Amino acid sequence: MKKIEAIIKPFKLEEVKEALSEVGIEGMTVSEVKGFGRQKGHTEIYRGSEYVVDFLPKIKIEVVLSDDKADTAVETIIKAARTGKIGDGKVFILPVEEAVRIRTAERAEAAV
Amino acid sequence: MKRLIGLMKLLALTALVGGCALPVFAQEAAAPDPMQLMMDNNSALRIGLDTVWVLVTAMLVFWMNAGFALVESGLCRAKNCTNILAKNFIVFAASTISFWVLGWGLMFGDGNGFMGMSGLWFVSGADNSPALGEAYASMNPFSTAKYAGVYGAINWTPVPLWAKFFFQLVFAGTAATIVSGAVAERIKFGSFLIFSFILVAFMYPITGHWIWGGGFLGSNNFRDFAGSSVVHSVGGWAALAGVIVLGPRLGKYGKDGKVHPIPGHSLTSAALGVFILWLGWFGFNPGSTMAAMNGTAIAHVLVNTNLAAATGSLGALLTAWVLLKKPDFTMVLNGCLAGLVAITAPCAFVSIGSGAVIGFIGGILVVLAVIMFDKLKLDDPVGALAVHLCNGIWGTLAVGLFYDNQIATDIAALATGLGRGAQFMVQLKGVFWVGLFTLPVCLIVWYVIKLVMGGIRVAAEEEVEGLDIGEHGNEAYPDFVITQPAGIHGISRGAMAMSEATAEVRIPKPAAN
Numbered sequence: 167m168k169k170i171e172a173i174i175k176p177f178k179l180e181e182v183k184e185a186l187s188e189v190g191i192e193g194m195t196v197s198e199v200k201g202f203g204r205q206k207g208h209t210e211i212y213r214g215s216e217y218v219v220d221f222l223p224k225i226k227i228e229v230v231l232s233d234d235k236a237d238t239a240v241e242t243i244i245k246a247a248r249t250g251k252i253g254d255g256k257v258f259i260l261p262v263e264e265a266v267r268i269r270t271a272e273r274a275e276a277a278v
Numbered sequence: 279m280k281r282l283i284g285l286m287k288l289l290a291l292t293a294l295v296g297g298c299a300l301p302v303f304a305q306e307a308a309a310p311d312p313m314q315l316m317m318d319n320n321s322a323l324r325i326g327l328d329t330v331w332v333l334v335t336a337m338l339v340f341w342m343n344a345g346f347a348l349v350e351s352g353l354c355r356a357k358n359c360t361n362i363l364a365k366n367f368i369v370f371a372a373s374t375i376s377f378w379v380l381g382w383g384l385m386f387g388d389g390n391g392f393m394g395m396s397g398l399w400f401v402s403g404a405d406n407s408p409a410l411g412e413a414y415a416s417m418n419p420f421s422t423a424k425y426a427g428v429y430g431a432i433n434w435t436p437v438p439l440w441a442k443f444f445f446q447l448v449f450a451g452t453a454a455t456i457v458s459g460a461v462a463e464r465i466k467f468g469s470f471l472i473f474s475f476i477l478v479a480f481m482y483p484i485t486g487h488w489i490w491g492g493g494f495l496g497s498n499n500f501r502d503f504a505g506s507s508v509v510h511s512v513g514g515w516a517a518l519a520g521v522i523v524l525g526p527r528l529g530k531y532g533k534d535g536k537v538h539p540i541p542g543h544s545l546t547s548a549a550l551g552v553f554i555l556w557l558g559w560f561g562f563n564p565g566s567t568m569a570a571m572n573g574t575a576i577a578h579v580l581v582n583t584n585l586a587a588a589t590g591s592l593g594a595l596l597t598a599w600v601l602l603k604k605p606d607f608t609m610v611l612n613g614c615l616a617g618l619v620a621i622t623a624p625c626a627f628v629s630i631g632s633g634a635v636i637g638f639i640g641g642i643l644v645v646l647a648v649i650m651f652d653k654l655k656l657d658d659p660v661g662a663l664a665v666h667l668c669n670g671i672w673g674t675l676a677v678g679l680f681y682d683n684q685i686a687t688d689i690a691a692l693a694t695g696l697g698r699g700a701q702f703m704v705q706l707k708g709v710f711w712v713g714l715f716t717l718p719v720c721l722i723v724w725y726v727i728k729l730v731m732g733g734i735r736v737a738a739e740e741e742v743e744g745l746d747i748g749e750h751g752n753e754a755y756p757d758f759v760i761t762q763p764a765g766i767h768g769i770s771r772g773a774m775a776m777s778e779a780t781a782e783v784r785i786p787k788p789a790a791n
Binding site: 217 | 601609645
């Protein structure tokens with residue numbers, strides 16, 4: 167099993183979710199996060215003085231799925247989340263040791 | 279239609295006269311003069327309408343407390359929101375008690391040029407209001423009763439004493455609430471509360487007596503129709519004294535003199551607050567006629583008030599757009615209030631066109647003043663000094679610059695007969711005396727509170743954590759994670775322990791990944 171963590175631009179969430187459902191990936195966990203990479207922050211002005219906003223709002227999507235679906239999922243996310251401009255985000259793929267469904271106590275791929 | 283209304287009026291009048299006259303006829307006493315009865319009834323109607331006008335406008339001014347609470351909390355950080363709301367709330371309670379116990383008496387009691395001496399405590403002096411005093415005769419030809427009492431300076435309005443008191447009370451409350459925003463995000467709640475009690479009991483009513491209570495400024499042709507000086511400058515001077523004694527918020531000014539902005543947490547609150555204040559000002563200025571009269575004066579004053587708010591907003595918008603590259607909305611909000619404060623003194627002495635110009639200049643001034651106070655390192659989170667102090671002074675001087683004797687006669691019924699130059703000099707002297715008294719006295723009061731209370735500023739740790747938890751034990755937004763806004767995130771608790779309150783601490787920027 168793999169866990170895919172994708173950090174994307176907030177306004178791309180809806181497109182990514184729909185693209186993932188189209189390829190048969192239904193479940194996901196979404197969080198509002200803040201951070202920066204090469205994009206860095208941006209400057210804002212308040213009452214005559216400039217200041218830097220380092221941490222920009224992003225959305226983190228977490229999906230756990232079987233190994234064979236991981237590549238499709240990553241490709242789908244990249245296609246849906248890309249704008250071509252700096253700040254589009256990143257995708258991380260992590261191995262998952264075990265998964266348990268709380269309601270039935272099913273394990274491994276049956277649980278995801 | 280017009281004829282019909284005329285007929286109905288005639289019928290109503292006949293019924294009124296007849297209704298009152300009948301019992302007298304029944305007793306077979308000497309027939310009273312029907313004309314006299316009509317006059318008495320008209321007087322009662324007149325007083326009733328004037329009282330309703332005064333009380334309703336006073337309620338609008340009371341509601342300005344809600345406006346100030348929203349503006350100030352919106353322009354400050356979420357972690358201090360409960361504290362700022364609590365200050366704006368309790369300050370009216372404090373003002374009510376102070377003004378009732380002593381403030382009213384000092385301000386309006388008959389006395390000398392400096393302060394009131396009669397009927398000082400608990401508004402307990404003799405007073406036969408509602409009465410149509412001689413001063414009111416010009417507005418009301420039916421007037422016969424003479425004023426008898428110790429609050430002679432305010433006998434020009436015929437409304438009952440408690441209507442006069444409540445209207446003046448909400449003004450005193452406004453002056454006190456101005457202080458709250460300037461000292462926000464660092465003052466101890468208890469220190470602020472004590473200062474508010476003292477301000478409304480002593481400082482506010484004394485300068486108020488000079489101008490509105492028969493004191494040496496008002497009786498020497500100084501004119502301030504609704505309180506640019508009496509309310510706003512006094513609140514502004516008191517706030518300035520507090521800002522000087524407190525010092526700036528942690529992280530606001532760097533060692534290099536750089537300003538690190540501390541953005542407010544809700545412009546939604548701030549915008550609603552200014553809308554409420556704009557509405558409230560339709561009570562503040564037109565209500566200061568303290569009588570509806572024939573409607574001419576209140577309409578003139580209301581339109582002047584609205585125009586100045588409009589041109590003040592536009593003046594600040596244009597100034598910010600040109601000087602700061604963007605039309606910063608917080609400046610526009612301050613600009614609206616600046617226009618309103620500036621027109622408060624002159625609204626009944628100047629033409630409608632002059633009102634528009636006065637507001638526009640107020641809007642420009644407020645942006646420049648916000649920048650100036652930051653340069654002077656006088657940290658005012660909400661712009662209260664720029665709005666109330668600078669534009670309180672500007673509005674007071676504008677009375678002289680734009681003074682129109684005819685309008686002063688027709689609208690304010692307070693003409694001085696002076697030319698613009700002479701009136702300006704009188705206004706300038708008034709500004710000088712109010713500042714010379716209020717600033718030093720407030721400085722002394724703040725320092726005494728500091729001494730007695732063991733400091734007026736919260737501990738550095740509490741300032742970083744937020745005054746909501748430190749002062750009140752709970753938060754305004756317990757369901758949310760409150761982060762430090764940009765610009766001051768370099769201040770951490772660890773750093774605080776090592777550094778003095780004024781030192782600037784910035785975490786080095788992480789390398790790009």
